[in-house]
Amino acid sequence: MKEILKFKNLLFLSIFILLSSCGQTIDWDDDKEYITISFNSEGLTKVLSYKGLPFNGELVEYFDDEKTQLKQRIDYKEGLKDGLSEEYNKNGQLEKNVTYKEGEIEEEVKYTYYENGQLSLKVTLNERDQSDGPFESYHENGQLHIKGIYKKDELDGPYENYHENGQLNAKGSYKKGEIDGPFEFYHENGQLSEKGAFKDGNLDGPYESYHENGQLFAKGTTKDGLLDGQWEEYDEDGQLNEKRSRMY
Numbered sequence: 093m094k095e096i097l098k099f100k101n102l103l104f105l106s107i108f109i110l111l112s113s114c115g116q117t118i119d120w121d122d123d124k125e126y127i128t129i130s131f132n133s134e135g136l137t138k139v140l141s142y143k144g145l146p147f148n149g150e151l152v153e154y155f156d157d158e159k160t161q162l163k164q165r166i167d168y169k170e171g172l173k174d175g176l177s178e179e180y181n182k183n184g185q186l187e188k189n190v191t192y193k194e195g196e197i198e199e200e201v202k203y204t205y206y207e208n209g210q211l212s213l214k215v216t217l218n219e220r221d222q223s224d225g226p227f228e229s230y231h232e233n234g235q236l237h238i239k240g241i242y243k244k245d246e247l248d249g250p251y252e253n254y255h256e257n258g259q260l261n262a263k264g265s266y267k268k269g270e271i272d273g274p275f276e277f278y279h280e281n282g283q284l285s286e287k288g289a290f291k292d293g294n295l296d297g298p299y300e301s302y303h304e305n306g307q308l309f310a311k312g313t314t315k316d317g318l319l320d321g322q323w324e325e326y327d328e329d330g331q332l333n334e335k336r337s338r339m340y
Contacts, residue, residue, distance in 0.1 A: 116149035137195040139171035146171030231256045
């Protein structure tokens with residue numbers, strides 16, 4: 093019986109210690125006298141200790157003494173940033189979140205805003221502070237403007253652009269900073285405006301453009317960014333206006 097009670101006491105003590113060391117929240121201003129920051133053995137990564145022990149839990153900091161305006165919060169594990177770090181402005185808007193693993197940055201996302209409070213830009217950065225990953229920009233009315241992917245500060249991958257009314261403006265793809273492959277442009281009313289293809293940043297291949305009412309406006313072939321071969325133009329009623337051959 094005594095052994096059972098002893099085991100239960102040890103189990104309770106172990107659980108208490110575990111809970112005490114995990115999920116703890118400390119405030120930078122209130123607890124800074126107990127906080128020390130050093131470097132690991134390689135001298136590269138900061139280690140945060142609380143009351144002499146590597147900290148496990150959440151560090152928070154506020155703009156105000158009343159603790160109503162959060163400035164930042166950071167997750168720690170064994171003294172190292174591990175998990176999510178968030179920074180806010182005085183308007184309560186998220187300005188940056190960073191995902192850490194054992195003190196190293198895995199992903200960083202920055203946010204900028206218009207004066208009216210609407211989100212302007214959301215972009216993923218790499219360790220060199222280059223745009224590297226998904227990004228989104230917005231019109232001042234809150235509608236999505238551009239959606240795409242960066243690779244080391246260059247557009248690379250699927251790309252979409254929208255009018256302020258929410259209608260699709262353009263879609264295609266980029267390669268190493270240049271538009272590449274099939275593309276489509278649209279009028280604000282949602283009707284197709286242009287379609288064709290790019291190669292090495294230039295129009296190349298069959299091309300068509302359309303009036304706002306959906307009627308074909310022009311069609312032909314392009315090569316290296318120039319018109320090549322037969323070209324046709326139509327009015328808004330679908331009647332052929334001009335047909336000729338061009339070579340530039």
